[in-house]
Amino acid sequence: MKQRILVIDESVSVRNFFKTILSDKYHVIVSDFKEETFILVKSEDISLVILGIIQPIYKKMTFLRRLLLINKTLAILLVGDEHIKDEISKIMDYELMDFLTKPGSAYELTKKVERLLLRRDILRSGISKEKESKELIKYLKIYESPILGDPIKQQIRVALDNNLPVLITGEKGVGKEITAKIIHWNGPHKGGKWIKINCSNINSLPEIFTEKTKVEYGTVYLEQIERLDTKWQIVLREFIEEGLNNNIRVIAATSVNLQEKKEKEEFDSHLFYQLSIIPIHLLPLRERKEDIPAIADYFLKEVRQKANIRAKEFSLDALEVLQNYWWPGNLTELKSVVVRSAIFSKEEEISGSQLLFSPKVFPSHKKPWESEDILSVETLAVKLAHKIKNPLVAIKTFAQLLPEMYEDNGFRNQFYQVVNESADRINYLVERILKYGEMTSPNATITELQPILHRLLGELEDVEVQKEFAHLSDRVWIDQEHFSFIFDGIIKSITSSLPKNSPLIIRTHDFEPDEEEKKTFADLGFPSKKGIRLEISYPRVTNEIDLELIIAKRAMARLGSMKIKKSEQENTIVIKLPGIQT
Template identity: 25%
Template sequence: MKTRILLLDDEASLIKWLRYALEQKGYQVFATTDPQDAMVEIKNQRYDLIISDIKMPEIDGFEFLKRVRGVHPDMPFIFITAYGSMDSAISALRDRASDYILKPFSIDELAVRIKANLSSYIKGPTKIIGSSKRMRNTLAMLDKIAATDTTVLLLGESGTGKELFAREIHQRSKRAKANFVTVSCAAMPETLLESELFGYKRGAFTGAATDKDGLFKTADKGTFFLDEIGDASPTIQVKILRLLEEREIVPLGSTRPIKVDVRLIAATNKNLSEELKKGSFREDLYYRLNVIPLVLPPLRERRDDVPLLAEHFLKEICRREKLGERSLRPDSLKVLRKYDWPGNVRELRHVIERAAILSDSHYLGPQHLGLPQSRGKSLNQIQSEEIARVVRECDGNMSEAARILGVSRATLYRRFKSIKRRRK
């Protein structure tokens, strides 16, 4: 089976060239300048990887990525970006693109990236890895939750494993034999989401030629994973509330409710209590969802898991790519441990897999990781810099500096001495 790539760029001449070049490399390519067109393709065909421009009229690359993630949370997605817009490329990675390539690039460079990203696209179940205290507690919770049938609210930053946990809860529950259905509230326009979730009767709106079951119905007896619930519109929120209270849904254009038996797992990386305060999230729905909240800690708060996860991802990629044994040098592990991981486990996985593929050597050194040094500052470092700055501004007057920093003179002396010692 050929690898299928979808290519989106508003520059017709560029995609024509890219398409030709990639086809020469043995890929099957669908190329378009129209994001709507691309979305339809993605929903109806199997694709293995997406390449998209960032700057486009109407829907830009970020918006497109968001929509793709609603249907394929982990499909490899490479941004093409103009030189000089590195910042947007980096924020793209946090927005869950898997990679980016700077213009101008050669087709061989692109081919390397494609290969690296394809291999990181694991299909099938992943084991939950982690042995830090935070993770052990979370896993113990998971076990208890799986044994019950209540609504679960998964909270945590992007890439902390919310979807992984949702699947695991389903797998370990008595509903495991029925469907696990997932939909993201941020992925589609409201009206489309509504008809997808709740279904419709023939004639409910123009284009509704036949009755259609909603996805909640498809998940009957199973588990429904409602992702990015923080983005649900007021209308959707009311309907979900009804589902939770009455255990029934009303398809669009119908007056007759349908009973459904689903367990709801909702997730968001937004701060829901803040959304409550702003009035953009209903309080009654919040309490209904918040029966069992499970908070997945960010990776920087459980650094003990970093080496474990890194080794795990490395082993996995080496086996899959037949790279032989590869290992992380101790100084690499140190760098990994220090880094703050704004993209959490997902980012770690990408970093490791990319390093494994791009390096020719058996031992992966820090230079293969490609982590920006400036983002890896520790709290200690930031504090030291601040202390040094204040002391400098006070012309070395330690009493004055201590007052500004809100610490005792003794503390300041001690810290300042150790900073100077480290600098030597």
């Protein structure tokens, strides 16, 4: 017997359109938003309701809730504009509900109806395979979510109606295993076994690839296929070629360029062609910037449900930060950031500054600020010792003279002045070192550079500051607290040795990073095709590199780079920061 679908819409033409498309497979009843519709739901065995929804939505949502009070197992397909979908997701969360965005295709309509009815049957069946049921529902939801994007969904559809091998490629964290499971749980093998094999640590392939196989049907997911031993490549190739078990689907995945390995004869060429009959390449998240807000919202909604936390949403500046971040860990890293930020944020709206990124992972065993290029810890220690020793010597000298000259008021006053100034200087140096020691991996956000510079320079006295800012807006990735610490130290170091009213020139302009600079930015987690260059020029007074500049240079390696250029007349400190790509 055909399942019954009730179409409710104010437009007669829309109701007839849905009826025409679905009548071959389902028994379709059409109705308007009227009281008689509730009688229909009570008297007819309705499986699914297609409900057209327009503004104001509260009337339609009230109507929908009354329907669900009558039948709590109804599957619901809402049809409306994109902005209405966002509103509904905030006010109603129902297990058996999906949304078809207008205008929508006939194919999309039929697939959404099929998946909703399948999900309903699973929930109603009470079958003993509880785990399989949960997995099926889980991957139906993921397939319908924005995680993979529409182009990939279209490629997945090709794989759903057949048993052909699939090759999934892409960087780590882009969702290769998720894609494979979507194909398994939405395709013809959804009731069969899911078998995952990591090709990097197997000595032999299981019996499913021999004539002894006892697996009736299912999917075998071969992770890191490029690391499969040569002899087992031949076994797998023969299994696919000879069709030893047509009920077993093979899905392989790799993070490397398998075609390049094939051309270098490092991977069996025949197996490569067999596996790549249906190729699916998943783009890194940095190349899907327009999808990031929707994916982040999806993860946020997921964590709200699982962690039972109050409703939260991202601010516009937070979404901009997420879109401009490099995401070396792709979807895996994005989900981690969203979950962490949602749990620890105390506000209902998560701002850009409240996003909690994980500690940066660097490709080498040394972090950039631990590089041999940066002035060593030994140099830092020697400079610090000298800086502290000088005021201590002054204090000791005056202390030795104090018993003899205590009655001299002028000496006593000078003694108190020297002690206070020396103690303040030592305290300042120790505070700076302690602050530097407390600095962890920076929590960088998109920041306007010039307002920070104006604020820090506004407190200067006894120097003539000249500002030459090339742009009205210089947007960079920085941790404001770290940068303020660095810049303040540089300025104090410079001005402490300059004569009164000396010129101090501050310049900013953008530049295109060279390969080495791109690598530096990438190691910091902020690869960018644009950089912002900050120059601080001042008259050359001494050849000595001050302790403050050593600390600043080491600290700056966490945010970008810093160099000190010397000439006969002046010194220039050059700071390079990762800019924002537009």
